Each structure stands twice: as C-alpha cells, then as structure tokens.
Amino acid sequence: MGRGKIQIKKIENSTNRQVTYSKRRNGIFKKARELTVLCDAKIFIIMFSSTKKYHEYTSPNTTTKKMLDQYQSTLGVDIWSTQYEKMQENLKRLKVINNKLRREIRQRTGEDMSGLNLQELCQLQESISESVAEIRERKYHVIKGQTNTFKKKVKNLEQQHGNLVLDLEANSEDSKYGVVENEEHYNSAVAFANGVQNLYAFRLQSLRPNLQDEGGFGSRDLRMS
Missing domain, CATH: 3.40.1810.10 (Transcription factor, MADS-box)
Incomplete structure (x- = not known):
C-alpha cells in the first residue's frame, strides 16, 4: 500500500x-x-x-x-560593510555617552563648568545637594549601627564582670579568699596576704567612676594580688 x-x-x-x-x-x-x-x-x-x-x-x-x-x-x-557601518555608529554613540558622563563627573568635583549657564548650574547644585543628603543619611545609618554594636559589647562585658563578682561574693566565706571595697582595705589585705600562704585578696575597682553610687556590681573591675 x-x-x-x-x-x-x-x-x-x-x-x-x-x-x-x-x-x-x-x-x-x-x-x-x-x-x-x-x-x-x-x-x-x-x-x-x-x-x-x-x-x-x-x-x-x-x-x-x-x-x-x-x-x-x-x-x-559587500555584506560586511553594512555591519561595519553599524558597529561604527554604535561606537560613536558610546563615545558620546562616555564623554558626557566624564564631563558630569568633572563638574561634580567643581571642574569644567565654564560652559554652563545659570539654569544648568542650578540643576548641578540641586543634583549635588541630593547626593550629599543621601551620603549623609548613609553615614548616620553606619554610625548608628556601630554605636549599637559597641553598646551591646559594653553591656556583655558589664554582665560578665557582674557575674564574676557575684560568684566571688558567693565564695567569700572561704578562708583563703577576701573581698575588699576600698584602697586602704585592699593594701592591708595585700600586706596580710603576703605573710600567709594561699591567701588571695581581691579589689573591686569601678570601671566608671561616675556610677560608683548607683549600686550593683556591673561597673566594677576585679583584681587579684
């Protein structure tokens, strides 16, 4: 079939x-x-x-x-000549764009402004002002982020110091440990400790003097002799 x-x-x-x-x-x-x-x-x-x-x-x-x-x-x-002409036209167009961008960059740095009229100068000023505002906003954002990070680190350090002091006070009944609050008592404890074996004296020193009267242990430094 x-x-x-x-x-x-x-x-x-x-x-x-x-x-x-x-x-x-x-x-x-x-x-x-x-x-x-x-x-x-x-x-x-x-x-x-x-x-x-x-x-x-x-x-x-x-x-x-x-x-x-x-x-x-x-x-x-000649099929190549047509393609070559198109490539040349595209190259010229890109050169014009490139020269324009270069000129705008120079003008933003205060150069090559002799050919600008009043309206163009006003437009340039407005454009630069907007750019400065954006840069300033970004700067404040970065500063705020760094400040928050620093505050968190300080808070963690104060918490660690506070926990260390609390642990020390919890063990202060041990005969070979003693906690002193001021310089005079600390010096006496050190002198006494130098004559006794296995006796350690700890001094609590404020890391932030203006907060000595606030209470708590978060702002104190621990030193051992």
Missing part, C-alpha cells in the same frame, strides 16, 4: 512540528553531503527552527567565512 501524500501546510501541534523539522533537517543535510561528494560542490546551509534554534551545514574543507566571501565575490556585494 503506497504512502499517502502529506498536505503542505503548517503543522499545528508543536511537538509534531518539531519532530518533522528535525527529521527533514537531517534529510536535507544528508542530501547535501551526498551532493558534495558526488559533484564536488560547495554547499552552505543555515536553518532556524520555530524555537529559534540554529543549525548549519558547511561542506568539508571550507568554512562559513570562506563561503560568505565567495558569495560576496560572485554577486558583487
């Missing part, structure tokens, strides 16, 4: 369309290889699928550039 003819129209099902494209593409490339060998022909084929995938076939012992150069030579056209 013979094969039925396929109606030539767009295949609506995307999966079937992609499968058909893949099979027929491979068939075309196979025929191109055969034609290259049988007839010593140079063949160059470019394909783009509906999914924007790129496929290319070029005869052996040649390259895409060689085929395009031969195409230009045969038809007497």
Whole structure:
C-alpha cells in the first residue's frame, strides 16, 4: 500500500512540528553531503527552527567565512560593510555617552563648568545637594549601627564582670579568699596576704567612676594580688 501524500501546510501541534523539522533537517543535510561528494560542490546551509534554534551545514574543507566571501565575490556585494557601518555608529554613540558622563563627573568635583549657564548650574547644585543628603543619611545609618554594636559589647562585658563578682561574693566565706571595697582595705589585705600562704585578696575597682553610687556590681573591675 503506497504512502499517502502529506498536505503542505503548517503543522499545528508543536511537538509534531518539531519532530518533522528535525527529521527533514537531517534529510536535507544528508542530501547535501551526498551532493558534495558526488559533484564536488560547495554547499552552505543555515536553518532556524520555530524555537529559534540554529543549525548549519558547511561542506568539508571550507568554512562559513570562506563561503560568505565567495558569495560576496560572485554577486558583487559587500555584506560586511553594512555591519561595519553599524558597529561604527554604535561606537560613536558610546563615545558620546562616555564623554558626557566624564564631563558630569568633572563638574561634580567643581571642574569644567565654564560652559554652563545659570539654569544648568542650578540643576548641578540641586543634583549635588541630593547626593550629599543621601551620603549623609548613609553615614548616620553606619554610625548608628556601630554605636549599637559597641553598646551591646559594653553591656556583655558589664554582665560578665557582674557575674564574676557575684560568684566571688558567693565564695567569700572561704578562708583563703577576701573581698575588699576600698584602697586602704585592699593594701592591708595585700600586706596580710603576703605573710600567709594561699591567701588571695581581691579589689573591686569601678570601671566608671561616675556610677560608683548607683549600686550593683556591673561597673566594677576585679583584681587579684
């Protein structure tokens, strides 16, 4: 039974369309290889699928550039000049943008302002003022963060000192430990400790003198002799 003819129209099902494209593409490339060998022909084929995938076939012992150069030579056209002109136009546009940005940078540092009129100077001043405001806001934010971090560290240190003092007072009944509150008692304790083996004298010294009358142990320093 013979094969039925396929109606030539767009295949609506995307999966079937992609499968058909893949099979027929491979068939075309196979025929191109055969034609290259049988007839010593140079063949160059470019394909783009509906999914924007790129496929290319070029005869052996040649390259895409060689085929395009031969195409230009045969038809007497120059496809590269158009592309070169577009690249040159794009380069000029980028240079203009670059020069404008460089000038704006110089103007923000107080340079190259001789060609500005009053309106442009006012706009420049307003732009710089907005930038300064943003920088100042960011600076205050950083300072606030550093200050909060410092306060947390101080609070942790005071808590550690307070816990140490509480532990010391809890063990103060031990005969070989003694806690003194002022310099006079501390010196006496040291003198006494020098004559007694295994006796230690501890002095509580305020880390923040202006808080001596507040009470508590968080602001005291512990020293041992």
